[in-house]
Amino acid sequence: MPLKHVNALIVGAGAGGGVVAKELAEAGLTVVLLERGPWPQFSDHDHDELISQRTTVLGNSFGPDDSRWRRVVVDARGREEIVLASEGGYSNVAACVGSGTASYGALAWRFMRQDFRMKSTYGPVAGSTLEDWPISYEDLEPFYEKAEWEIGVSGTHVENAFAPPQRKPYPMPPHPFTREGVLLDAAARRLGWHPFHPPMLRNTVPYGGRPACIRCRYCVGFACEVNAKCGTQNTVIPRAMETGNCDVRTGCVASEVVMDARGRARSVKYFDPDDRLQEQTADVIILACSATETPRLLLNSRHELFPKGIGNRYDWVGRNLQGHAYCGAAGLFEQEVYDDIGPGVCVALCDFNHGNPGLVGGAMIANEFIRLPYIFTGRRPPGSPSWGLAHKQFQRQYYRRSAGAQGPVQEMPVFEARVDVDPKLKDYWGNPVARLSGSRHPRDVEVGRFIADKCEKLLQEAGAVQTYKRIPGLGLSGGQHQAGTCRMGSDPKTSVTDRFGRVHEVDNLFIADASLHVTNGGFNPALTVMALGYWVSQHIKTQWKGTHFRS
Amino acid sequence: MVSCSRTPARWRSLTESEARLVDLISEQIIPTDEDPGARWAGVVNFIDRQLAGPYRRFLPDYQSGLIGVEETSRAMFGRVFAALKWDEQTALLRALESGKAKGATWETKSSARFFDLIRDHCMQGFYGSPRHGGNRDYVSFRIIGLDYPQIIGQNRYKKL
Numbered sequence: 001m002p003l004k005h006v007n008a009l010i011v012g013a014g015a016g017g018g019v020v021a022k023e024l025a026e027a028g029l030t031v032v033l034l035e036r037g038p039w040p041q042f043s044d045h046d047h048d049e050l051i052s053q054r055t056t057v058l059g060n061s062f063g064p065d066d067s068r069w070r071r072v073v074v075d076a077r078g079r080e081e082i083v084l085a086s087e088g089g090y091s092n093v094a095a096c097v098g099s100g101t102a103s104y105g106a107l108a109w110r111f112m113r114q115d116f117r118m119k120s121t122y123g124p125v126a127g128s129t130l131e132d133w134p135i136s137y138e139d140l141e142p143f144y145e146k147a148e149w150e151i152g153v154s155g156t157h158v159e160n161a162f163a164p165p166q167r168k169p170y171p172m173p174p175h176p177f178t179r180e181g182v183l184l185d186a187a188a189r190r191l192g193w194h195p196f197h198p199p200m201l202r203n204t205v206p207y208g209g210r211p212a213c214i215r216c217r218y219c220v221g222f223a224c225e226v227n228a229k230c231g232t233q234n235t236v237i238p239r240a241m242e243t244g245n246c247d248v249r250t251g252c253v254a255s256e257v258v259m260d261a262r263g264r265a266r267s268v269k270y271f272d273p274d275d276r277l278q279e280q281t282a283d284v285i286i287l288a289c290s291a292t293e294t295p296r297l298l299l300n301s302r303h304e305l306f307p308k309g310i311g312n313r314y315d316w317v318g319r320n321l322q323g324h325a326y327c328g329a330a331g332l333f334e335q336e337v338y339d340d341i342g343p344g345v346c347v348a349l350c351d352f353n354h355g356n357p358g359l360v361g362g363a364m365i366a367n368e369f370i371r372l373p374y375i376f377t378g379r380r381p382p383g384s385p386s387w388g389l390a391h392k393q394f395q396r397q398y399y400r401r402s403a404g405a406q407g408p409v410q411e412m413p414v415f416e417a418r419v420d421v422d423p424k425l426k427d428y429w430g431n432p433v434a435r436l437s438g439s440r441h442p443r444d445v446e447v448g449r450f451i452a453d454k455c456e457k458l459l460q461e462a463g464a465v466q467t468y469k470r471i472p473g474l475g476l477s478g479g480q481h482q483a484g485t486c487r488m489g490s491d492p493k494t495s496v497t498d499r500f501g502r503v504h505e506v507d508n509l510f511i512a513d514a515s516l517h518v519t520n521g522g523f524n525p526a527l528t529v530m531a532l533g534y535w536v537s538q539h540i541k542t543q544w545k546g547t548h549f550r551s
Numbered sequence: 552m553v554s555c556s557r558t559p560a561r562w563r564s565l566t567e568s569e570a571r572l573v574d575l576i577s578e579q580i581i582p583t584d585e586d587p588g589a590r591w592a593g594v595v596n597f598i599d600r601q602l603a604g605p606y607r608r609f610l611p612d613y614q615s616g617l618i619g620v621e622e623t624s625r626a627m628f629g630r631v632f633a634a635l636k637w638d639e640q641t642a643l644l645r646a647l648e649s650g651k652a653k654g655a656t657w658e659t660k661s662s663a664r665f666f667d668l669i670r671d672h673c674m675q676g677f678y679g680s681p682r683h684g685g686n687r688d689y690v691s692f693r694i695i696g697l698d699y700p701q702i703i704g705q706n707r708y709k710k711l
Contacts, residue, residue: 050679058604216701340698340701374675374678387644388579388582392584396695
């Protein structure tokens with residue numbers, strides 16, 4: 001029996017899709033929200049370091065699972081490798097309701113004004129498809145604010161000297177500094193920099209009917225034990241369901257967007273939890289499956305108008321895959337700097353996001369999340385023994401006497417860094433898997449060195465007796481900050497969607513995830529994805545005419 | 552027919568002699584000093600269990616790699632690994648780590664890669680959650696100075 005037609009069908013219940021579901025359901029549209037994974041449960045893996053979303057050696061705690069998900073990764077020399085979902089090159093994002101927002105570190109950045117105008121600010125960069133966003137910070141500002149209040153952000157809006165204008169303060173105060181935070185804050189001030197408490201999507205006081213953070217040592221990579229971390233799974237998605245208009249279908253894997261003869265999106269074919277093929281029709285379809293799975297779904301959806309995949313007339317779908325070139329430094333101290341108070345990150349600075357002499361862009365710098373015991377076994381000064389008595393002694397001596405600072409370097413988009421679909425390998429359901437290839441722009445490494453130097457300086461000023469740096473390489477980016485693969489723009493020949501996330505030439509097909517990012521900022525991108533969810537929804541709502549979309 | 556009378560095998564994926572060898576190697580990776588090492592923590596349990604689960608794909612690497620270790624042992628010292636002195640075992644593992652170990656196995660396989668695999672798995676078994684078979688009684692947490700369970704809710708920091 002065919003499924004009942006609905007107004008809006010959203011694929012992917014993460015940072016973007018969750019927001020769209022709530023906005024459209026509250027506006028009175030009937031909504032189906034498809035999610036490939038289940039609802040996340042803390043008790044599934046609780047504080048197990050080896051099965052988390054960060055350290056995935058024994059598997060991804062919230063999926064995708066190794067038994068059904070694979071990708072092909074092509075390295076710089078053209079060698080292909082089939083990777084499992086829990087292996088590094090796969091670039092996983094959690095497969096559960098909330099997706100990464102259930103297990104992230106929850107930094108809640110607004111991008112800066114310049115981040116939307118990279119080409120105007122710095123001029124063209126050779127070998128990069130660097131471009132301005134078709135929307136400005138001012139366009140997105142009200143939607144950042146909405147995300148901050150509806151999903152919940154703690155922080156102070158007056159401390160960051162480089163922050164773009166913000167009309168309304170955050171709804172919650174920040175956590176106080178830890179012992180490490182006090183040290184690094186003072187050191188940064190001595191250097192003439194401007195440290196502050198970074199904004200976080202985490203309750204520091206009870207908010208939204210959920211309790212405050214208990215400051216345990218396990219945060220990034222884990223679901224929150226007391227539900228203090230604010231994701232779409234415990235805020236906007238439940239609100240969408242409360243309207244009675246939103247049907248959340250978990251365990252459903254989309255395989256194709258179907259278009260009709262008039263060139264409009266008609267339905268999505270998906271496999272339900274029993275692996276039966278279903279087809280859900282809708283007036284408007286919104287894809288929010290991540291910057292690797294959204295382009296894959298478009299490329300796996302062929303139509304006579306789009307023989308190379310929907311929206312791919314000019315070969316831009318899947319291009320410009322970006323993440324962040326993480327870099328930084330670690331420092332060893334004589335005294336204990338660790339006080340076992342989570343989540344770890346508590347001090348940040350934006351002195352080096354822009355305006356760095358001779359460089360394009362930069363990065364926010366912050367201290368690290370708590371490094372758990374197994375991760376710490378790989379954090380060693382270059383040339384240190386990686387096993388034996390000396391390794392064990394280092395672990396014992398320095399676990400509580402080390403600190404780190406790092407930053408997500410804004411990457412230059414590269415056309416050849418891309419998500420494609422593999423011509424041979426199919427997944428469990430018979431759909432071609434994603435194929436990732438390409439490499440970073442050399443300028444990202446330059447900026448990485450610069451930022452790592454600053455991190456090292458910060459740790460030295462804080463009293464570290466030994467420091468060592470981490471510089472990014474040229475390997476393909478992506479990872480959990482993946483973005484850029486269905487760029488928004490005003491020219492259909494050099495972008496995939498218009499400024500409202502609508503796929504060029506398809507009136508009723510939208511994208512609402514980090515695929516839209518033209519550039520990815522020098523910041524964790526989650527809050528921007530949420531703001532884009534509100535931005536895209538706002539447009540859909542104003543275009544909505546009763547029972548049909550724009551007709 | 553399922554029989555209940557047989558003694559169940561002690562190991563899930565390794566043979567008795569393979570397990571003994573992994574146990575000895577793990578102790579080299581994380582030795583006992585004033586605190587317990589990998590043997591006491593049960594790292595071999597962790598590895599054996601994972602090789603029957605998420606690490607099933609590595610079982611052939613272990614089977615060939617452990618044969619390689621004994622070949623190297625004979626080539627370097629003329630004895631089996633278990634009969635070597637502590638420093639000889641260390642020297643052997645250094646040879647594996649450098650990728651220059653002697654032995655027929657290492658003509659087609661990288662000894663450095665095998666060493667890195669088992670080294671990493673030992674770290675996981677020693678520092679990961681005890682639920683996976685290693686890190687008995689959270690011994691590694693105690694060594695590095697982490698409470699388990701974590702003490703929560705103390706007001707140990709200054710108010711903003």
